[in-house]
Amino acid sequence: MAALFTLSICLLSGLLMSRLAKKLGLPAVTAYLIAGLLLGPFCIGSLGVEGLGFASLEQVSAYNAISQAALGFIAFAIGNEFRLQQLRQMGRAAIIIGILQAVLTTALVDVVLLGLHFWKPELISAAAALTLGAIAAATAPAATLMVVRQYKADGPLTRLLLLVVAIDDAVGLVLFAVSFGVASALTSGAVSVVSVVVEPLVEIALSLGLGVLMGLLLDRLERYFHSRSKRLSISVGCVALTVAVSSAEFTVGGVHCGFSLLLVCMMMSTVFCNICDFSEELMGRVDGWTTPLFVLFFVLSGAELDLTILKDPAVLLLGVAYIVSRSAGKYLGAFGSAALCGCSPETRNYLGITLLPQAGVALGMALTAQSLPGDGSMVRSIILFSVLVYELVGPTLTKWALLAAGEIRPEGKTSARKKNA
Structure with missing residues (x-):
């Protein structure tokens, strides 16, 4: 019962904090993160009252299944943007921008x-x-999606943003595998072609393949039922099953094989939304069901933010250098590639700002990077610092960019201004 009490406190705290955030003009995502930070081991959690906050980061990690499930539903929602009509309109631009901005960001950092x-x-x-x-x-993708939903943003920039964020995950996997392979070679003196080239490509292929299979399975199962409640339950069950299967890892012929949770769930949703004639209505109901789950995800993410890293001057210096160079890379990369694709001035000027948030995927990569001899802990500390900054500031910047682009109405309005793509 202690776990249930803790989760209820997290949910209620996040929602109550969002009321204060609204008065300050801040996105609800920022409020959830701050609520988590307050409940974490460096604030209320330090009081040691059982159930009221988290006394240690290990206690937060005990709820990792909730965070993984939330990421699965977030990816499932983003996959809904990959409908054929949408891809015909801006699929080429999304691919070009997704690749170029990621590569330029990596190069600049x-x-x-x-x-x-x-x-x-x-x-x-x-x-x-x-x-x-x-x-x-x-x-x-999580913070971006929540800001878009909260303010009902819509327009060319918003639609392109959700596509680019999805593509960014696949590109990031490849870039990380190659760079981490080279980094490991610098420390060990041996380059592994398998880890640098083969394993990331296998992970992407397996993820896309599993996503296709789960999308086909979801479509088939949905057609066995006709009531809205049962179809919703089938959707929730299939996404949860996909999240669980995506955690599997195995080795074949010396090649480490695994799945990207985000890629699998996005591909599952993409396949389902393009072959199921009632998918749009069903996706709307799934979105409504997942709201409490997303609140818990961000509150738990806030509780995981490690404030002890702020005591290390070297981490602060390198963290600032990382944040400034990454932000410049994202903005310049998005601006240049959007101009190359002939996007509107609003898209060119504001897309890069909406790509700044960084959290779960980066933390997962940092966890892998901990195995780097002598440098793993430094890499993880710098990423933790950047996540602390980006998670607290990123949603507000995303809101400001979408508002400046005219895709969010001023406060008090209920829908965004429509634009021609």
């Missing part, structure tokens, strides 16, 4: 951090610099 390495080798190693550059490509 690499240049800045490698420059610091050559200036002061004791500050950061070349291996850590390359690893951080690859992680910089990752963008958090």
Whole structure:
């Protein structure tokens, strides 16, 4: 019962904090994160009252299944944007922008951090610099999706943003695998072609394949039922099943095989939405069901933010360098690639700002990077610092960018201004 009490406190705290955030003009996502931070081990949790907050980061990790399920439903919602009509309109632009902005961001962060390495080798190693550059490509879809939903944003920028965020995950996987392979080679003296090239491609292929199978299964199961409640239950059950299966890992012929949770659930949704004639209505009902789950996800994410990293001057210096160079890479990469694709001035000017949030995917990469000899803990600390900044500031910047682009009506309105794509 203690776990149920804790979850109820998290949910109610996040919702109550969102009322204060509304008065301050802040997105609800920021309120949920702050509520989590207050309930975490560095504030209320430190009081040691059982059920009232989290006394340690390990206690927060005990609810990891909720966070994984929420990420699955977030990816499932984003996959709904990959309908054929939408892809015909802006699929080419989304692919070009998704790839180019990620590559440019990685390159710019690499240049800045490698420059610091050559200036002061004791500050950061070349291996850590390359690893951080690859992680910089990752963008958090959760905060972006929640801001879009809260303010009912709509228009060319919003629709393109959701496509780019989805593509960004696949590109980030490849960039991280290649860069981390090179970084490992610098520390060990041996380059593994399998880990640099084969494993990331296998992970993407397996993820897309599993997503297709689960999308076909969901469509078939939905047609056995006709009541709205049972169809909703089937959708929830299939997404939960997909999240569970996506956690599987195995080795075949010396090649480590696994799945990307986000890619699997996005592909599942994409297939389902394009073959099921009643998918749009069903997706709307699923969106309504998942709201409490998303609130819990962000509150738990806020509770996981580690404030002890703020005590290390080296982490702060490198963290600032990482944040500035990554932000510049995202903005310049999005601006240049959007201009190359002939996008509108609003899209060119504001797309990069909406790509700044960073959280779950980056933390997962940082966890893998901990195995880097001598540098893993440094990489993780810098990413934790950047996530702390991006999660608290990113949603507000995303809201401001969409508002400036004219795709969110001023406060008090209920729907966004429509634009021609």
